[in-house]
Amino acid sequence: METRKRLIVLFLLPAGLVYLAFFLIPAVWALYYSLFDWSGFSENMVFVGLGNFNQLLHDPTFMMSLENTLVILVVGGVIIFALAFVLTVLVNSGIKGKKLFRAMIFLPNVVATIALTTLWAFIYNPRFGVLNSLFARIGWKAGAAFTFTSIDHIFWAMLVALIFMQVGFYLILLMAGMDKIPEEYYEAARLEGASQWQMFISISVPLLWDVIAVGMVLYSIFALKVFEFPYAFNQIWPPPQLYTVGIYLFIEGFGKRVPIYRLGYATAIGVVLQLIVLVIVLVLRRGMRREVFQY
């Protein structure tokens, strides 16, 4: 048994130490920093208690970034899951080329975010972009004059692009879950004369419940910490209309044209973000808990 113990320590320790030092400890340490007014030089750290959090509540830019993040979470999430479900049913409806379609729809997930945002900037470009020039060609004047990247529209233009990228991931997740459902269930239902839709609602959804729950948790975490896609979407500095909580944290901490280094304040934003993740994951796990289906 001694060697067993040695094996466990030897195999777990290296990963555990790296994880602790560069992930867990910094995460806990962030709680401490969030209580200070601090510009990066330790002698200037001023303890302000929950002052940063209080200030956040009255910070309109923070509220805007929070709102944007929640829209990505809820609106984006609902559309992504709806689309992923529809596509899963279509891909599984007995057609040919199932794997090819799946691979094509998943493709954007393997491409660098910065490449995708550049590609979309090209699509949306008001001067020579793909969409505007298409509208001009078919003679739709209002469409041709529409500016997708104006301050009023850029967030929604970004969300459409983000949804297009993400659907493939949830498609493969749902399909993997579907593959685990025994074919006999559907055969039996078909013999009873069930329609595609009935089979979907009364066989697929209940048996996929665990997968759906995992997918929703993964999407929530992704949406709440999303940074790269909206940050690069405007190509140059993102306007506040594109701020997410993660972006605002970065801007306050490091990233203005004139850096401001409000490190304590920025970390407080991160702590709020962590709390939101915790609450949403707990709510989802509570809400999604159901009797386990055996099959």
Added chain:
Amino acid sequence: MTSETLSANDAQRWQRRADLIKKRISHVPAYLVLGGWSLVTLFMFVWVILASLKTNKELYTDVWALPTKLHFENYTKALFTVNLGGFFINSLVVVLPAVLMILVLSAPASYILSRKKFRGSNLIMMIFVAGIGIPVPLLFIPLFVILTALKINNTLFGLGVLYVALALPFTVFMLTGFFGSLPPELEEAATIDGASDFQVFFSVMLPLATPGLITATIFNFINIWNEYQLALVFLNDPKLSTLSLGLYSLTNAMQYTGDWTGLMAGVVIVMVPTIILYIILSERMISGITMGAVKS
């Protein structure tokens, strides 16, 4: 054979054919939607490649036209003048060792956590997986302090260390799923034959787990190759840029240069390695990404 049975056979045949046609027709919407979606995706990428071979003047005049001549100089300019070539090498220098290190750390840990349960192993597993729920921006400032104290901030090594640490939760999640799905018989047989735990791991379990390890490695390679968020925070020296970060800087500069076709060449250069991997290994990748999430 009487004529009656013949006609019955005929009726049956017609019925079958009608069913088949009905089935075909019912598939039309699926083909339209999936085909349309796939075509839009394909079209976007083909378009970028075409744009990267045009001159800016051609692009501005008519974005729908094909290039008149293939202007490969966009690529030489992107690789050497803008130095995406150098950034490409920086990316390789960070990503390859990081991906290897993730494997070295997480494969043994995942093996223990999924197959050698001990008191507290579930708790350790939970702590590892909890990292998936920690938003990376929360860590920016503490990590900045730690890397500065270790004098590895603004270095490719420091960035690589972060990539390793931050990939551990999901990789452990994936690999425990994979190790857990392996049949126990071989492990037991090897133990009965007198193999030590170390031998069982290295000569039985690791070879069996190779498909899972490859999948995890490709998954991590693609993620780290593509990411620019951490590079943006932790690399200040433009010479050290990774490829994604370099492309980000290029999109910024584009506002002044207006060089869209050069930028498109950059986009293609960033995409090529991951798309090649994907073309070769898409099936394995797709099945692998879900292997932690969808447990049987």
